[in-house]
Amino acid sequence: MGPHPHGWWIVLHLVLFVFWLGGDLGVFYSSRSVLNPALTPAARATALKIMSGLDLGPKICLVLFLPSGVTLMALEPHGAELFGVRLFPLWSVLLVWAFAALWLVLTVADHRTHGRFPRVRQADWAIRIALVAAIVGAAGYTLLADRPFGVDTNPRWLGAKLLLYALALAAGLGIRLKLRAFGPAFGTLVSTGSTPEVERTLRGSVDGCLPYVWVIWGSVLAAAVSGVFKPGALL
Secondary structure, three states, rough: OOOOOHHHHHHHHHHHHHHHHHHHHHHHHHHHHOOOOOOOOHHHHHHHHHHHHHHHHHHHHHEEEHHHHHHHHHHHHOOOOOOOOOOOOHHHHHHHHHHHHHHHHHHHHHHHOOOOOOOHHHHHHHHHHHHHHHHHHHHHHHHHHOOHHHOOOOOOOHHHHHHHHHHHHHHHHHHHHHHHHHHHHHHHHHHHHHHHHHHHHHHHHHOOHHHHHHHHHHHHHHHHHHHHHOOOOOO
């Protein structure tokens, strides 16, 4: 017999984890060249293009983590129920994938247009904020309830994983806020050259993101560990 479909979805989930962290490491490394005042503005602009291209990968992985995770929960033999009805029937999984596809289109469009279309960015922001709130609520219930969603296998590891995903989402919004001054400052660098004020703004924007980046790395890594080892689960 061939491998169980559940296994392939686990592989996809792990691949998303690998590309998320790997892409983020590439973004971090290339950002050092973007901030290097010893390089010409043209060289720094090339580094920025590389950084932006690499950054799209983690954004895609963040979006696809949601439907792939829901698919894994739907395939779980200890699946949750609500009022006696299975929580993730096929139609609900397909609905989540359709929602994720729409979110992915918005994410990619906002990335490629660099926020030139405010409504696209606003829609993407609204989705992320709503998801953070909803996922934190679901995570809190899963962590605190005696038998969350009727599951008696102690799925608190899943509640922790959900909370870590919400934390990564929130940290990504923090990065966007810190980078608001970056675009205008880099435009000044390319058009009129470097000045101490421009360099301070660029470094403050990019390096100001580092605490959020570390939160994302730690959250994604911890979520992977939680999903693989399922600490405390009664399976």
